[in-house]
Amino acid sequence: MKKVLIIAFVTFISLACKDDKVEPTNLSQSELLSLNGWQLSRYTDTNGKTLTNSELNIAAVALYGLQFEFRTDKETRAVDKLTKNILNRGTWDLLSQETVLDINITSFKGQFKIITLSKGKLTLQASTGNFLSGVGSEINMEFVESKN
Structure with missing residues (x-):
């Protein structure tokens, strides 16, 4: 009887203990970009004001409706967040000792300075050019890990 109780107790404990998810560490910039999809959470000025x-x-606002994928084969995709349809495809690469993300995709093309890149956060800095006025010469685009 004691053996049955001990076996039952050990079984219960082993089933009750869930495995802790091991987070990857020491990932390269490319691996971090490819780890998950990204969705735009907000635009800020260079001081962090939303x-x-x-x-x-309108083109900048439209980016809120997309999820971006940076695949390991250097393909990038813009996916509609609602329909999950791939709207655009292109390429991506890291330049300037992995401090600049070069994206070549319709509606989201250019070279963007990487301000922050971690497992769940990506901040890119872009020149405002002639498209935006009154917000300075550069803006930040803050992306978060897409849960979809």
């Missing part, structure tokens, strides 16, 4: 939609052009 920009409102009225300060953005």
Whole structure:
């Protein structure tokens, strides 16, 4: 009887203990980019002040509806967050000792300075050019890990 209780107790404990998910460490910039999909959470000025939609052009606002994938084969995809349809495809690469992300995809093309890149956060800095006014010469685009 004691043996049955001990076996039952050990079985119960082993089933009750869930495996802790081991987070990857020491990942390269490429591996971090490819680890998950990214969705735009907000635009900010270089001081961190959130920009409102009225300060953005329609193309900038439209990026909120997309999820971006940076695949290990250097393909990038823009996926509609609602329908999950791939809207655009292109390529990506890291330049300048992995401090610049070069994206070549319709509606989201250019070279973006990487401000932050971690497992769950990506901040890119872009020149505002002639598209936005009154927000300075550069803006930050803050992305978070897409849960979809």
